[in-house]
Amino acid sequence: xxxxxxxIIEWLTxxxxxxxxxxxxxxxxxxxxDSRENKPQVGANLLVHTDCERCKSSVVFSIAIDxxxxxxxxxxxxxxxxxxxxxxNTRALSTDDVLAMHQFLKVFDGDFRVALKx
Numbered sequence: 001x002x003x004x005x006x007x008i009i010e011w012l013t014x015x016x017x018x019x020x021x022x023x024x025x026x027x028x029x030x031x032x033x034d035s036r037e038n039k040p041q042v043g044a045n046l047l048v049h050t051d052c053e054r055c056k057s058s059v060v061f062s063i064a065i066d067x068x069x070x071x072x073x074x075x076x077x078x079x080x081x082x083x084x085x086x087x088x089n090t091r092a093l094s095t096d097d098v099l100a101m102h103q104f105l106k107v108f109d110g111d112f113r114v115a116l117k118x
Contacts, residue, residue, distance in 0.1 A: 009048060012061065012072070019076060023054040033060070033084045043067060049077075049084045060084070 009032060013025040030050040037044045046063040058079060064071040079087070108115065 008046065008063065008065070008070070012048065012063070013050070016061075016072075016074070018052040018055060018057060019059065019074065020057040021052060021055040023052055025050050026053050029053060029081075031081050031084070033088060049079070049081050051081065 009030055010027055013027045013030050017024050029052070030048060032046060033049050034047040035044060043064070043066040046061075046065070048061040048063060049058065050061070051058050058077050058081075059074045060077050060079065061072055061074045
């Protein structure tokens with residue numbers, strides 16, 4: 001199945017256009033972020049990031065392959081392909097992280113210059 005991932009990405013770049021400017025995606029600007037094969041089914045889930053060469057917008061596609069059927073959902077994002085790699089390799093947020101942010105926001109006065117220096 002992994003050899004088919006490249007074919008699927010090539011297919012996507014051929015048929016999909018940027019939702020912002022309508023420019024056709026370039027294969028060199030399209031990267032596979034994550035992939036998982038579904039067993040025992042014949043299928044896979046892919047997460048793909050691409051940048052538009054014309055308007056510089058970015059889109060993340062979630063692609064589900066179920067036998068001969070392919071489902072794709074795209075989302076415009078401000079993440080670069082470097083960001084997607086960085087976030088993929090970090091730990092997931094924990095409930096403690098969420099609670100710490102909640103506590104911070106309860107006392108936050110809105111001054112980002114002071115908050116970001118800390």
